Amino acid sequence: MFRYTFNFQTQTTARLKLQRISLSHCYDLFELYSNEEIIQFTDNEPHLRVAQTRRMIRNFEKGFQRGEQIFLGISLLNSEKIIGVIGLSHLNVRHQFGVIHFLLAKPFWNQGLMTEAVGAMLRYAFFELKLQRLEGQVYTGNVVGCRVMEKSHFQREGLLRKNFFIQRKFEDSYLYGIIWTDVLSISEPNGTKLPQ
Numbered sequence: 707m708f709r710y711t712f713n714f715q716t717q718t719t720a721r722l723k724l725q726r727i728s729l730s731h732c733y734d735l736f737e738l739y740s741n742e743e744i745i746q747f748t749d750n751e752p753h754l755r756v757a758q759t760r761r762m763i764r765n766f767e768k769g770f771q772r773g774e775q776i777f778l779g780i781s782l783l784n785s786e787k788i789i790g791v792i793g794l795s796h797l798n799v800r801h802q803f804g805v806i807h808f809l810l811a812k813p814f815w816n817q818g819l820m821t822e823a824v825g826a827m828l829r830y831a832f833f834e835l836k837l838q839r840l841e842g843q844v845y846t847g848n849v850v851g852c853r854v855m856e857k858s859h860f861q862r863e864g865l866l867r868k869n870f871f872i873q874r875k876f877e878d879s880y881l882y883g884i885i886w887t888d889v890l891s892i893s894e895p896n897g898t899k900l901p902q
């Protein structure tokens with residue numbers, strides 16, 4: 707079976723650093739994943755114990771070693787504290803496909819930071835991993851998540867009916883996708899026109 711072998715070096719943007727997550731980041735991640743307001747629109751259950759976060763980090767590492775997923779911690783350039791997470795999952799070499807995920811600590815919302823992190827992830831996904839297609843599913847009520855996808859040049863491709871269980875109800879999601887030719891049309895050869 708063909709799998710990715712990641713050769714990931716810490717990436718920087720104008721304001722952010724994206725680095726591999728290790729167990730030393732456990733308490734920073736627990737702060738994020740135990741906060742219901744942050745994780746309510748994601749696939750995660752709120753973490754009640756640090757042990758859950760530790761298990762999640764070990765699973766990130768297993769997925770990384772298997773070449774199936776890469777989850778990165780986001781910090782400000784001048785800090786080691788992880789304030790957000792951005793990841794690619796379901797990576798598939800044959801189909802050159804992946805799915806994007808992201809979340810950020812509330813004090814940092816609405817400063818354009820996640821759009822900046824997504825720009826770095828797009829550069830990595832399309833110029834390093836050479837994906838053909840990246841997609842993301844966003845609950846239709848998550849207007850901010852939708853806005854980040856749109857600002858990052860993803861196209862809304864469809865509606866996934868009742869594929870998201872939130873607040874004890876099945877809800878719809880939008881399917882967003884971006885493909886290699888979209889990236890080329892908004893990029894210099896090295897991806898410099900993507901959000902920096």
Ligand SMILES: CC(C)(COP(=O)(O)OP(=O)(O)OC[C@H]1O[C@@H](n2cnc3c(N)ncnc32)[C@H](O)[C@@H]1OP(=O)(O)O)[C@@H](O)C(=O)NCCC(=O)NCCS
Pocket residue numbers: 743744745747748808809810811814815816817818819820821822843844845848849850851853854857
């Ligand atoms: C989604 C999330 C990562 C966005 O991070 P962020 O750094 O605040 O995003 P940005 O600042 O890059 O962009 C936010 C955009 O939403 C807009 N926005 C914020 N609140 C809004 C509202 N109530 N209605 C409409 N737009 C809104 C902002 O104005 C901004 O758009 P603009 O640049 O055109 O003005 C963050 O809110 C978060 O972690 N949410 C919880 C987890 C989550 O939903 N993850 C996504 C799952 S698909």
